[in-house]
Amino acid sequence: MHHSIHDEPHLSNRNHWLRAAVLGANDGLISTASLLVGVAAANPSSQTMLLTGLAALTAGALSMAAGExxxxxxxxxxxxxxxxxxxYELTHNADRELFELTKIYETRGLDHTLAHQVAVALTEHDALEAHARDEIGLTDLSQAKPIHASVASxxxxIAGAILPVIGVMVLPAQTLVWSLASITLLGLILLGVISARLGxxxxxxxxxxxxxxxxIAMLATSMIGRLFGVVV
Known part of the structure; x- marks a missing residue:
């Protein structure tokens, strides 16, 4: 049976979207839950809690997407x-660029003759691609993709923030602070497992x-909320 040289998957190929997705979900869950825990500690109305959660989700998602x-x-x-x-350098200083590429391959363990042969062959195939990959460190997989990163973030x-927002709607008001903290920690455990598995x-x-x-984030905002609630 013929096996492709690409049969073995490489998890680092996911880095360009995994980082944005994990960062977004983590930020959505922690920031929204922390805000709601802090507000809940000041004992507001359920309507205020819900509006706060939805505002945090909407503003946070847009901010995260725009920032990314x-x-x-x-x-x-x-x-x-x-x-x-x-x-430009390839057009005006082709010989020097070929020398640079040869030296790169020599530093990776090839002798001068073989390094030169490889550099010549790759230059003839696609000079810019060879220099982008081996001199600059750019590949198709590693190149920045703003739209992908923005949408993923x-x-x-939203996927992370929706959990505490739903919690505000269904959890009992009497124990909302601890209930929110509990489901948030469970959500964080799930996120940790998913991100570790994917990566x-x-x-x-x-x-x-x-x-x-x-x-730490929820504890800090809870303390601030309690202080605010006492002052009010």
Whole structure:
């Protein structure tokens, strides 16, 4: 049976969207839950809680999507400028660029003759692609994709934020602070497991990291909410 050289999946291929999705869901869950826990500690009405949650979800998702788009667009602009500069050098200093590529392959363990042969072959095939990959470090998989990152961030923020918002609607008002904190921690555990599985990383460290920061955030906002509630 013939096997493709690409039979073995590489989890790092997911990095360009996994980072944005995990960051968005984590931010959506922790920031929205922390805000609601803090507000709940001041004993507002259920309508105020719901409106607060929906406002946090909407504003947070739009902010996350816009921020990610701007950030990744800046990265894409830098990459484009690097490629333009590299194309100029290939056009005007072809011999020097071939020498640079040869030296790169020599530092990776090839002898000079073989390194030169590889550099010549790749230059003839696609000079800009060879230099983008091996000199600059750009590949199709690693190139910045603003729209992908923006959509992934916004949708994942909503996916994370929706849990505490639903909690506000269904959990009893008398124990809302602790109930919200509990379902948020459960959500963080689930998010830690999912992100670790998708990225092929150890599960326990991922869960510990995400729970620790989530708990700190909720504790801090709860204390602020209680102080606010006492003053009012």
């Amino acid at each position: 788009y701007i950030s990744v667009s800046s990265q894409a602009d830098t990459e484009k400028a690097d490629l333009t500069k590299e194309q 916004g949708l994942s923020f 092929g990383a150890p599960v326990i460290p991922a869960i510990v990291r995400i729970i620790s920061w989530g708990a």
